[in-house]
Amino acid sequence: MPTNPSIFELHEVSYNYHSSEVSALENVTLAIGKDERIAVLGANGSGKSTLLRLLAGLAFSSRGTISFCGKPLTEESFHDDTFAFGFRHRVALIFQNPEAQLFNPTVFDEVAFGPLQLRWPKAQIIERVDAVLDSLQIEHLKHRAPHRLSGGEKKRVALASVLVLDPEVLLLDEPTASLDPQSQSRMVDFLIDCGGVKTAITCTHELHIVEDIADRCVVLKNGRIAGDGTPAQILADENLLKETNLLHSHRHRHSSGVVHSHSHLHRGHGHTHQD
Amino acid sequence: MKKSAAHPFIERTLAGFADVLEHAGTAERLSDQRGALQSLDPRVKLVGSILLIFATLCSRRLWVTASIFLVAVALAQLSHIPLRLLATRVWLGVLFFTGCIALPAVFTTPGLKIWRLPLLGWPVTSQGLHSATHLLMRAETSATWVSLVVLCTSWTHLLKALRALRVPVTAVVILGMTHRYIFLLLQLGHEQFEARRSRLVGLLDARQRRKVAASSAGVLLDKSVQLSGEVYSAMQARGFRGEIYTLDEFQMNPRDWFALVLFAALATIVLWLGLRQ
Numbered sequence: 304m305p306t307n308p309s310i311f312e313l314h315e316v317s318y319n320y321h322s323s324e325v326s327a328l329e330n331v332t333l334a335i336g337k338d339e340r341i342a343v344l345g346a347n348g349s350g351k352s353t354l355l356r357l358l359a360g361l362a363f364s365s366r367g368t369i370s371f372c373g374k375p376l377t378e379e380s381f382h383d384d385t386f387a388f389g390f391r392h393r394v395a396l397i398f399q400n401p402e403a404q405l406f407n408p409t410v411f412d413e414v415a416f417g418p419l420q421l422r423w424p425k426a427q428i429i430e431r432v433d434a435v436l437d438s439l440q441i442e443h444l445k446h447r448a449p450h451r452l453s454g455g456e457k458k459r460v461a462l463a464s465v466l467v468l469d470p471e472v473l474l475l476d477e478p479t480a481s482l483d484p485q486s487q488s489r490m491v492d493f494l495i496d497c498g499g500v501k502t503a504i505t506c507t508h509e510l511h512i513v514e515d516i517a518d519r520c521v522v523l524k525n526g527r528i529a530g531d532g533t534p535a536q537i538l539a540d541e542n543l544l545k546e547t548n549l550l551h552s553h554r555h556r557h558s559s560g561v562v563h564s565h566s567h568l569h570r571g572h573g574h575t576h577q578d
Numbered sequence: 579m580k581k582s583a584a585h586p587f588i589e590r591t592l593a594g595f596a597d598v599l600e601h602a603g604t605a606e607r608l609s610d611q612r613g614a615l616q617s618l619d620p621r622v623k624l625v626g627s628i629l630l631i632f633a634t635l636c637s638r639r640l641w642v643t644a645s646i647f648l649v650a651v652a653l654a655q656l657s658h659i660p661l662r663l664l665a666t667r668v669w670l671g672v673l674f675f676t677g678c679i680a681l682p683a684v685f686t687t688p689g690l691k692i693w694r695l696p697l698l699g700w701p702v703t704s705q706g707l708h709s710a711t712h713l714l715m716r717a718e719t720s721a722t723w724v725s726l727v728v729l730c731t732s733w734t735h736l737l738k739a740l741r742a743l744r745v746p747v748t749a750v751v752i753l754g755m756t757h758r759y760i761f762l763l764l765q766l767g768h769e770q771f772e773a774r775r776s777r778l779v780g781l782l783d784a785r786q787r788r789k790v791a792a793s794s795a796g797v798l799l800d801k802s803v804q805l806s807g808e809v810y811s812a813m814q815a816r817g818f819r820g821e822i823y824t825l826d827e828f829q830m831n832p833r834d835w836f837a838l839v840l841f842a843a844l845a846t847i848v849l850w851l852g853l854r855q
Contacts, residue, residue: 356811359815360815361811361814361815384819387817387819388817391815391816391817392817395815395816396815398808398811398812398815400808402762402805403805403808403809403811403812404812406755406758406759406809406812406813407754407758408733408734408737408754408757408758409734412734412824412825415825416813416816417816417817419823419824419825420816420817420818420819420822420823421817422823425825428825429825448734448758449758450758450761450762464816465815465816468816
């Protein structure tokens with residue numbers, strides 16, 4: 304549980320997609336405090352992305368309640384311009400698939416899209432876009448078409464497109480997915496301080512980055528919370544990791560030439576075997 | 579399986595995808611080059627070409643229309659646009675399609691008979707020939723000007739120039755997104771057909787080819803629907819509330835003003851010469 308005042312509070316939240324009778328999320332109760340850095344862990348299909356969509360106000364719970372800074376996060380609350388503009392300014396979501404997030408003709412337009420929709424003055428937009436592109440070292444891509452960029456560059460442009468709003472909460476959906484090792488390590492470097500954004504919720508199933516990017520872990524299994532604790536506590540709980548399909552076994556060839564299979568937890572600079 | 583119905587269907591589809599992507603790449607390269615038209619403000623190019631196309635359509639004299647066509651060819655040369663590209667991508671297509679429309683006029687327009695078609699005996703009149711030639715020349719000239727603007731301007735700038743002409747922002751955004759995602763879908767389609775080719779052994783008959791084409795189209799449609807949902811969510815997440823706002827950031831310099839005046843003067847002269855009795 305957070306010690307700081309809660310930004311998000313979820314009370315017995317369930318969510319069903321239209322086409323499915325199976326709940327993507329089931330009775331999730333969770334409080335996310337201000338300045339918390341949370342890693343939401345779970346295997347594919349565990350409900351991580353759905354949770355982020357609910358927190359981003361892009362989908363609304365089928366049952367239960369979600370509140371943002373004490374105000375209910377419902378479809379109706381987004382009909383109020385003041386709430387909608389305030390929320391979109393304060394909460395930013397980075398999608399897993401940058402192809403979906405990058406829909407403008409140039410990188411500059413892409414980054415300027417958010418501030419323009421929030422009706423910022425033009426001079427401020429131009430100044431802020433330049434500053435963000437510069438801080439992420441993608442100034443040189445300014446006039447390029449986003450769809451012509453590499454995977455790592457696309458991710459950085461996607462980051463710029465939300466950081467430009469200077470949000471208070473950053474929601475990241477598998478930010479290191481499909482990146483080459485160098486881009487992945489750049490992304491982890493970014494996630495360590497999230498460009499100054501203090502509250503960050505990162506969905507991932509890559510355990511080796513968790514200790515670097517979070518001070519709290521929430522583990523999801525089949526849409527339910529299966530674990531909640533510090534990264535050290537969660538990573539030490541081998542049974543939990545195995546149950547939630549986060550700990551995998553694969554075969555290794557040792558220097559002696561012997562090949563055998565064991566549970567395997569990759570960490571930053573090496574890996575820990577759990578035979 | 580039949581030998582005649584081999585992979586060519588998939589090969590042809592892949593070649594088609596590659597051709598479209600290559601054409602888009604060529605157009606982008608040309609718009610990045612240094613040249614007479616490339617150096618102008620996109621709004622000037624757009625307004626100038628619209629004025630000249632309007633004047634061309636109003637012109638009743640073939641030599642005036644032909645002169646505007648020659649000006650376009652000269653500008654293409656000054657802008658390093660290969661004439662071969664214009665000939666294959668623009669002129670031949672226009673010649674074929676407009677030719678189909680213009681051909682009957684050669685035989686049906688009353689006037690001085692100058693020749694008779696062998697076997698069928700249809701008369702070719704001088705007025706008919708003139709009308710058909712003029713229609714063709716107008717179509718070729720207009721298409722050449724449009725192509726020059728498109729080839730010498732990046733798509734982004736072209737869209738922004740449209741905004742400067744007060745084209746509704748929604749229409750411009752839809753055009754921009756169509757251009758953006760058509761390439762993604764082309765790429766997906768290309769990968770889909772390559773994956774199919776990599777697993778195909780033997781030859782496909784006509785029925786199987788139809789099946790491949792239909793299922794691929796279905797999968798692409800499904801993917802595009804899914805992607806459009808994601809894109810909409812991404813727009814909403816950044817504050818989109820049904821109305822799009824964009825930045826227009828063009829600056830006109832003296833050279834652009836001069837070119838605009840030149841285009842306007844040329845269009846006026848064409849109108850005056852073309853409409854004079």
